[in-house]
Amino acid sequence: MPELPEVETVKRGLGRLLPGLTISAVTHDNPKSFPNAEHDVAQFLLQSKVVDVTRRAKVLMIELSSKYSLVIHLKMTGQLVYRSDTEKFGAGHPNASLIGALPDKSTRVTLMFDNGAHLYFNDQRKFGWMRLIPTAEIPQIDFFKRVGPEPLSDEFTWQVMHGCLLRRKNTNIKAALLDQSVIAGVGNIYADESLWGAKINPTMLVKDVPGKQIQSLHKALRDVLQLSIDKGGSTVQHYVDAEGKPGKYLTFANVFRREGQPCPRCGTIIEKSRVAGRGTHTCPVCQS
């Protein structure tokens, strides 16, 4: 679920809340959350001050004054939720969260800060991870060495995108979009939405997609990612922002999770199938 727009939304929220705070206590379920940790992570984090919060692809980085960074992947069900020492989220409260009292049974890591606030890393399915890595060494980790360009960057022209996609010319266009070494940050939601926008059938092989349609896909992908960031991301089940609130993009979705409903463009009933091992939503007429 957390794809580029969701991780970007969390990054912006934490970027407003965390910098300047010092970590005063840590609880965690090492080694599940901190695989292959070389240090006593909790001890190592104490008295570190948060310097900045950044994002690359679907990965969040909390940069610390110790010259180390917490590198975090939320995978499918991960959440990072900040709560001040006084927040109470009873029903009807204007700041009511999607989730209840924290920590709960999905909480895997808790950071407490010197202002009394807590940051909870919740992750029902335990696919997510955190790593404590020297900030200077982050570009060297395997994932970042292989990951493709940021689709919202100025350098990401349609020609650049075409070149990236052609590295997987014999696979279908949806699998190529989902491949993080081709383009960074695209997941199932925005693959389906952008392919619908460009009127491309997801099973089409990359080498068979004409340049004109790659241009359409480039615009559709950037538009849908930007729209979703503007709406605070997509919430299917688990995703919430740094304050525990769900995203609003899915009310604007054209095909994702809309099987059985009419295509907003032509009225044909949207179908669900399986492409690249994922649930895939298409208009059978627009994307024939």
Place this chain on the structure above:
DNA sequence: CACTTGACCTGTCCGC
């Protein structure tokens, strides 16, 4: 090498 499938997990939903 290029590409596809299965494993990792847990909660939810559907059919019997």
Place this chain on the structure above:
DNA sequence: TGCGGACAGGTCAAGT
């Protein structure tokens, strides 16, 4: 009501 199984989706390892 209970129970088994499919499904959800990001990434890496293993398989074809």
